[in-house]
Amino acid sequence: MTGSPGTSHGIRLAFLFTPQTVRNTTRDFLQKLHGGTTCYSFDKPTAAQNAADFSVKGEIMPVIVVANPKGGVGKSTIATNLAGYFAKQGKNVMLGDIDVQQSSRSWLRLRSPSLPAIASWEIAEGTIAKPPKGTTHMVLDTPAGLDGKRLQDAMRIADKVIVPLQASIFDILATQSFLQNLLNHRSKADIGVIGMRVNIRTRAADQLAQYVSNLGLPVLGYLRDTQNYVQLAALGATLWDLAPSRAEKDAAQWNELLQWVER
Numbered sequence: 001m002t003g004s005p006g007t008s009h010g011i012r013l014a015f016l017f018t019p020q021t022v023r024n025t026t027r028d029f030l031q032k033l034h035g036g037t038t039c040y041s042f043d044k045p046t047a048a049q050n051a052a053d054f055s056v057k058g059e060i061m062p063v064i065v066v067a068n069p070k071g072g073v074g075k076s077t078i079a080t081n082l083a084g085y086f087a088k089q090g091k092n093v094m095l096g097d098i099d100v101q102q103s104s105r106s107w108l109r110l111r112s113p114s115l116p117a118i119a120s121w122e123i124a125e126g127t128i129a130k131p132p133k134g135t136t137h138m139v140l141d142t143p144a145g146l147d148g149k150r151l152q153d154a155m156r157i158a159d160k161v162i163v164p165l166q167a168s169i170f171d172i173l174a175t176q177s178f179l180q181n182l183l184n185h186r187s188k189a190d191i192g193v194i195g196m197r198v199n200i201r202t203r204a205a206d207q208l209a210q211y212v213s214n215l216g217l218p219v220l221g222y223l224r225d226t227q228n229y230v231q232l233a234a235l236g237a238t239l240w241d242l243a244p245s246r247a248e249k250d251a252a253q254w255n256e257l258l259q260w261v262e263r
């Protein structure tokens with residue numbers, strides 16, 4: 001670590017890399033993030049990958065991007081439940097959405113004000129982000145078909161990338177070039193895969209684990225196929241809004257992912 005710009009709204013930026021270009025980029029990003037007068041544009045030219053980590057009282061505050069160009073694999077399910085987890089922990093979490101369908105934003109509108117608050121991260125036309133002041137945790141949902149510049153934009157601000165993947169050969173094949181692309185243009189972001197709708201005691205689960213480990217990536221766990229996610233989503237709710245005894249089985253399947261995210 002080479003220095004610190006001091007605090008802003010209780011958030012301190014830790015510089016992780018020395019090049020000036022990176023420092024300028026991250027400072028600019030944070031000033032805009034917390035200044036409230038302007039907004040951060042994904043289109044802003046940058047020579048370096050974003051190197052901002054956010055820390056409050058020593059905690060790491062990553063920007064977590066959930067991505068897979070394959071449709072319907074569970075990106076919004078992961079993004080909303082992860083945001084719900086942070087909210088339940090009392091964090092100031094925002095959930096952003098560069099999906100034209102705005103799935104996560106639509107879901108937020110269903111969320112009861114009596115549940116732990118999740119702020120919306122406004123992203124107009126997939127290019128501009130206006131994170132609310134005081135935010136400490138950021139989760140970004142992305143659309144099917146994300147590639148090219150929009151993918152680079154999302155990666156530039158990502159500290160962690162979660163790739164939901166179903167255990168079918170078609171899903172694996174459809175995700176192959178995306179994962180390879182992520183690995184080839186690897187920034188500082190950690191990448192992890194979560195098996196979606198997977199029965200862990202199946203050959204398909206073994207194949208998924210084998211495929212992911214061959215890429216040198218971690219499998220962050222497996223979520224079973226359950227209507228709980230479907231029903232909770234319809235209520236604007238997450239696993240973490242249920243009484244612990246009702247969510248026990250599914251919540252346990254998130255342990256590894258949550259540890260990885262909070263690491």
Ligand SMILES: Nc1ncnc2c1ncn2[C@@H]1O[C@H](COP(=O)(O)OP(=O)(O)OP(=O)(O)O)[C@@H](O)[C@H]1O
Pocket residue numbers: 070071072073074075076077078099103142143144196197223224225226227229230233
């Ligand atoms: N573990 C699960 N068990 C059962 N249903 C699930 C599970 N995870 C997700 N689903 C359901 O699968 C459908 C697709 O999930 P989701 O919308 O999260 O995928 P997505 O990748 O965001 O899709 P898109 O690419 O269209 O944005 C939803 O109806 C969701 O409720």
Ligand SMILES: [Mg+2]
Pocket residue numbers: 075076077099103141142143
């Ligand atoms: Mg979605």
